[in-house]
Amino acid sequence: MQKKYETVVNKIGESVSAFLGDKMLILFGENAPAELADYCLSITVNDIENEIKTGDTLQLGERKYTITSVGDAVEKNLTSLGHITLKFDGSEQPELPGTLYLEDSEIADVKQGDIIRIY
Template sequence: MQTIYETQINRLGSDVAAFLGEKMFILFGANAPSELADYCLLIDVNDINGEIEKGDTFVMGGQPYTITAVGDVVKKNLGSLGHITLKFDGAETADLPGTLHLEESDIQVPAAGTTIQIVKK
């Protein structure tokens, strides 16, 4: 397995849990606009070494999730701003260009310091 992306959650916005019912998290780098930062998992912006594709694995805190769909600008936005939406809904088609869809799963708010990775099969 090859890790194509790795980062860490540095800080949790105060309202991150607001999207748990929608099985959704928003990632953003440290430069998140203040009106959005409260809803985001704030991460380090790091380079992506390869393509992010359906079937790859998204790992958060050691828990793997299969990627089911990749929006058109996920790679660009994640690599430049650290900003994408994670939806744990199992969708086969990305509804928005900046959304990474993952296998349907119940989710919990991760702790600051949690590692995030995207791994090739």
């Protein structure tokens, strides 16, 4: 399988769990505004190597999730700010441009140092 994107979780904000009930994780590069950083997984900003499409796989640590839809701004936001939302609700129509929608499932515990990979 061809890798399309890869980054690492550098830091986990203290309030990341606030969005788990909404089945969401928020990613942001190292330059996240202070008022948002507590709610985000801080990641290294990297370029996307290939277009991210519905049906691709997102791996977060050891867990794999199928991508069900891709917001219009996901690729641009990932490469410029590292800022997107991961929503684990199985939506097939992207409601928000900066959101990557994944299969409806429980979100695995995320640890500092986990790799996030899309292929």
